[in-house]
Amino acid sequence: MAHTHPTNPDRRFYGTVTVSDRGQIVIPAEARRDLGIEVGDKLLVFGDVGFGLAFGKADQVLARVPGLDRILGGATGDAGDD
Numbered sequence: 470m471a472h473t474h475p476t477n478p479d480r481r482f483y484g485t486v487t488v489s490d491r492g493q494i495v496i497p498a499e500a501r502r503d504l505g506i507e508v509g510d511k512l513l514v515f516g517d518v519g520f521g522l523a524f525g526k527a528d529q530v531l532a533r534v535p536g537l538d539r540i541l542g543g544a545t546g547d548a549g550d551d
Contacts, residue, residue, distance in 0.1 A: 471499055513541075 474480035483500040496506060504526070506512070511527040531538050 471503070 471481040471483050474482075481500075481503065483497045486494040486497070488494055500506070506526065512524045513527050513530050515523045515525070517523075
């Protein structure tokens with residue numbers, strides 16, 4: 470079961486994942502369900518060298534941040550799917 474933030478129920482901790490030798494991770498089923506992530510969905514991957522990674526559903530992030538698709542210059546395609 471996810472741990473919910475004490476003051477913001479929209480923020481949750483779903484546990485840990487392990488990176489495979491191919492660089493893959495499995496998103497916990499509860500997180501996929503809660504966030505509506507389905508097979509074939511595209512996720513944007515954001516990083517901060519001092520903090521780590523964050524993911525967002527591409528369609529939702531792009532809809533909420535006008536012009537982001539232009540800023541990313543087409544990087545929302547299949548780049549990095551190896």
